[in-house]
Every structure is written in structure tokens, then in C-alpha cells.
Amino acid sequence: MAALELRNVRKTYGNAAQEALKGINISIEAGQFLILVGPSGCGKSTLMNAIAGLEDISSGAILLGGEDLTGVEPKDRDIAMVFQSYALYPTMTVRENIAFGLKIRKTPAEQIAAEVDRVAKLLQIEHLLDRKPSQLSGGQQQRVAMGRALARRPKLYLFDEPLSNLDAKLRVEMRTEIKLMHQRLKTTTVYVTHDQIEAMTLGDRVAVMKDGAVQQFGTPQEIYNNPANLFVASFIGSPPMNFIPVALENHEGRPGVRLDSAGGSVCLPLPQLASNLADGREAVLGVRPEQIGLGRGQEAGGPVLEARVQVVEPTGPDTLVYVEVNGVQVCCRIAPVDTPAIGSNMLLELDIERLVLFDPTTGARIA
Template sequence: MANLDINRVRKSYGRHEVLKEVNISVGDGDFLVLLGPSGCGKSTLLNIIAGLEDITDGEVLIGDRLVNDLPPKDRDIAMVFQSYALYPTMTVRQNIEFGMKIRGVPAEERAKATEAAAEMLQMSTLLDRKPSQLSGGQRQRVAMGRAIVRHPELFLFDEPLSNLDAKLRVDMRTEIKRLHQRLGATIVYVTHDQIEAMTLATKVAVMKDGIVQHFGAPQEVYDRPANTYVARFVGSPAMNIIPGRLLNSDGAPTVAFDTPNGEALISGVTLSPEVARDFAGREVLVGIRPEHFSLDGEGVVPVGVDIVEPTGPDTLVVFSAGGTEVVARLDPVELGIGEQVRFAVKADKVVLFDPKTETRLD
């Protein structure tokens, strides 16, 4: 396996710039997820890594090799597509072996590699079936098996689960996680699904309009998003972004925002002394994850309940604050519409953003 370095990569189609100086570096054995909505440039970036798209400017290195001008076959990569791309007239065994056969790998070695991949992916009993006899999840396993037997330096996955139903997606996420753990492989994985990103990745690059908005470990991206776009995109329900203000305070920083039932005051927000001093008395955007509200402890957010949504393991409560709709995720609780409550907030989990740039304040 190998590290991957993407340095100042740009891609344009005429005057339309799809990628705008992308910089990403991951180590040997990392699982990088390129996360973002349709049209953000993530699939274009994957195709550039694969050699399926020409690069306008910048460098792509796989291991220590500059691969800008290398064709896909010389990059030592294996790609798993959304569409499976299996040969319908071949058996599972023949599909997995086909690439090795083309490269002149001896039959005995092909058979051994195929059996090993099938055992790893729990499909040894399917080797003599045709793709038409398989479920979507089984077909995706075959596509993964075909990639595994190549022993590439880099695995590339292009939204491999998007054609599967919800349960199969969960099952296949587990399979891909297990595959990564067993192989120690370096993987680049494209998705618009932030649950896939959080569960699979060791590194996440959140993209928008051809720009990497935040690159980091999944928990860092979730807890300390670089800007309000990342805050809203990662997490379900999304982080609440509430217009408020930072108050002058001799002690721990305190933020305030209005509710229909009075002012909410949250003390003990994590902020550097310099930023606290510079923004004292100024407007800020207050970011609070839904699960960081509770009905326990000292209630500092007085509100009236607008909507209650029981989900089984938890209850979503919707209310108004700062002129916007806010969602709290609580342990199962019975609340009535219009009921007056006071929520406590985990102050050390609150994230503040500059309302002009929408970037995080540290």
C-alpha cells in the first residue's frame, strides 16, 4: 500500500473551474472519504487520481511516484464503481479472475487468489453463479473481490453503495470496514452520505464548489467544523446555527441569544482569550449539536416546545431561538406541544462562528 499526496490540484473545463487548488495528504493505510453533494468535484478528483481525467495543474503522487502523466493501468490502483461493472455471461469466479488472466497470471495462482478473496468477503458459495443470480450486495462483493486480487497500492471506491437499499448499505459498510482492517489498505472513497464518511473514514475531506472546506479526522470534522457549511452538512440532524452575541466577561466566555421566552445565556464556551477579547460585545453564530441539549442540570435556554418527534432510541424536540428553528435530541421523553421547558447546554461543546466569514472562531 502507499501514501497519497494531492498538491495544488486544479481542474477546468474551458472557463469552468471544477477543482480549485485541492491539497490533501494521507498516509499508508489511511481511509480517505471525499464527502460532499453532487457537483462539488469529489468524483472528478477521484477520476484524476485514477488517471481517467487529465489534470489542469498541480501534482498527484501515489507513494513517491508522480503519476500526472501515467495511464490508469500503470498507476497500480483498483477501482470499485457504483454500477458493479460485472460481465453478465461470466461466473463470479471468472469475473474475479478476469483481470489476472489478462495480465498473464498462472491459473493456479489465479485460483488461489480468487478463493482467498471469496473467503474474505464471505462469498465462497457464490463462485459458480452468474451476476444475474446475485443480489445487489453480492454483486458489490464481487466487484470488491475483483479489486482485492490485484493487490494494488491504492483502492478507489466511487459511491459503491448508492444503488443499494438502506439495510444493504449498512451491511456493506460493515464489509468495507472489515476489508480495510484486514488488508490495511489505502482507500479513497467518494460519497455524499455523511454517515458513510463518519463510520468508514480515518480522514474526511468535505468539499463544496471544488474547494476542500475541511480536511481532518471524522470526529474533529464533527466536533469542530471549520465553517457553517461543514457544520450543517455533517450530522443528522445538522448542527443548529443560532444568531447570538458574545458578552463581555471577566471569566469564561458567555454567549447569549434570544428566545420567545427570554434570553438564553451559556457560560463557559471554549474560546481563546484573544478571540474572546476581539469579539466581546459583537454578534456571533452559535453552533450547538442537537445532542448537546438536555433537560438535566441548570436550564439556561427557556423555550416553548413546537414539535415533538419520537424516533425510538431518542426524541427530537423542535423549538425557536434566535429567529431560527432549533432541534434538540433527547433521551426518550414525553413533552407536549406548547410546553414550557428550560434546556441545559454542554457549554464546552458549543462552537462559535464569525457571522461575516462563517468560519469557526477558536
């Protein structure tokens, strides 16, 4: 039985004039970590609030451990939520903040003390228990907010963009803390973010949302390697996928696409294309920066394109090189030792097996 199941969940406002959630269907198993990711206004926080009971749904069902939560009050759903703003009580100490939810449930004092000690040790905040929130850094406040949720031992944890208020270094550190915490506790978790790096690194399952609908649901690698449409392909990945306008053509009995650059032209065979696709049909070729390698000339395994280097961006572990292909800028990720000079020509070889094609009008995946 799925730990959390969303069945055709819809949410409308103003006599159905505005549909915030458009038939969401998601199911995850006990102990899995689900990421809801998408741009601002896509409906991910509305869906999170609906799971928590803070928003009523217009139709559909939300099941937790097989129990339909429709009509169940938030306090009775056995769900703990960590907010973006931390929502700590400023007049209480860290110890009192963590213990507050347990006191409300009239948990025995001895059990409360044991739970506070347990989560403080888990999050390494034992030395902060007697401080007030104003005496803590942003990362420490985030740990306390997590500790308050952990003390509950609920069926489900909800995280609503918990790292968005932290600086870049702290976000990386807290991301690791959250992953380690989940690996230790194995509690079912739903995590809302607009950061696709958080989605890729934290989630067992990822739901990419846009305009109140799930565009694709799967593992991080499934979504990265096999995006369902142009939106998913553009949203997931850093640097983002390159999109090159192409026209399909038949080359030596095989379907392919032609690529042109300052250094010449090459027809790229695409074995994954159906042979009945119309010759001359316009499409968008999707290729990740790491799928464009340095060509080695005659000894290269596939067609090689010569392109002029426009921009070079060293990042440390690799170098991003920008060239122009079919009139658009294309990013290539190469090893620092192979970094070319700006204005020089470089040979490029594309990983043919991993390229994808999209319809330029609908954005739907062709191949």
C-alpha cells in the same frame, strides 16, 4: 513517506474558464482510509478519476508511494477501482468476473484460482462463483465488484460511491463489510461519497469538499467537533448542527450571547470567546442536538433556558425535541424517558465548552 499525496492538484476545463479542482492538497499514510465527501458537483468524483488516471490534471502532482503518477497510464498505476454501477460483465460468471483482471495480466492459472478462492472466502460469496450477475442481488453484485478489485492486490483501492444504489438496510450491512475488509487487509483506500454517515463511520481521514476545494481535512471526530466553517458544520452531522443567530454582549465582565425563547431569556457566557470581540457583533451560534441537555433548575451547573416544545420525534434510542430559540427552530436530542409533552415548557442547558461561533457573512469560524 505518505502512501498517497496530492500536491496542489488543479483541473480546469475550457481554457481555464471552469475550475473543477482548486489546488487540492491531501496526504495520507499507508493503510489509511480516506473519505472524499461533499454534495453533488463538489469535485470529489473528478478528483477520484484524476487519481485513477481517467482524468488528466491541469497542474500539480499525484504521488503514490513516492512515485509521481503524472503521465502514467491507468493500467500501470497499480490501482483497483470499484464503481457505483459495479460494471460487471453480464456474460461471465462470478468466478470469471473476479479472475478477469488477473487473466489480462497473464497471471498463471493456478495463481488465479487461488486468488479467486481467497477473495470469495473473504467476502463470503463461495456459493455464488458459478452464477451470472443477473442472478445476483444488488448487495451480492457489490461484493463481486469488490472481489474483482481485491484479487488485484494493488497499492491503492478507489471506491466511487459504491453503496448509493443499495437500499438503506443493505447500505448499513455493506458499510460494515467494507470496514471489516479494510481492517483485515490494511490497504490504502480512497472512498468517494455524498453520505456524511459513511464519512463518519468508515474514514480514518475525511476531506470535506465544496466547489472544487477542500473545506476541511482531518479525522472524523476533529471535523465533527471542530468544524472549520458553516458549510462543514452543516454538512457533517445527523441531525445537523443547530445555527442560532446571536449578538455578542458583555455579561459580568465575560463575553457571551443572549438566547430568547417563549419561556424567557438568558445570557450564555462563552469562555472560549476572545475578550476583545466587539460588543453587539452579529454571529451564528453552532450547537449540536446532543449538546443541549435537560436543565435541572437551580441545581443545574450553568445558565438554563426555558423553551416551549413544538415537535417531538421519537427515534427509538433517543428523542428529538424541537423548540424555538432566537426566532429559529432548534433540535435537542434527549433520552426517551425525559420526553416532554408538545406545548409544554422544558428547561434546556447547553454544553458551553463545546459551542462554536461563525461569522454570518463569510461563514468562517470565530471561536
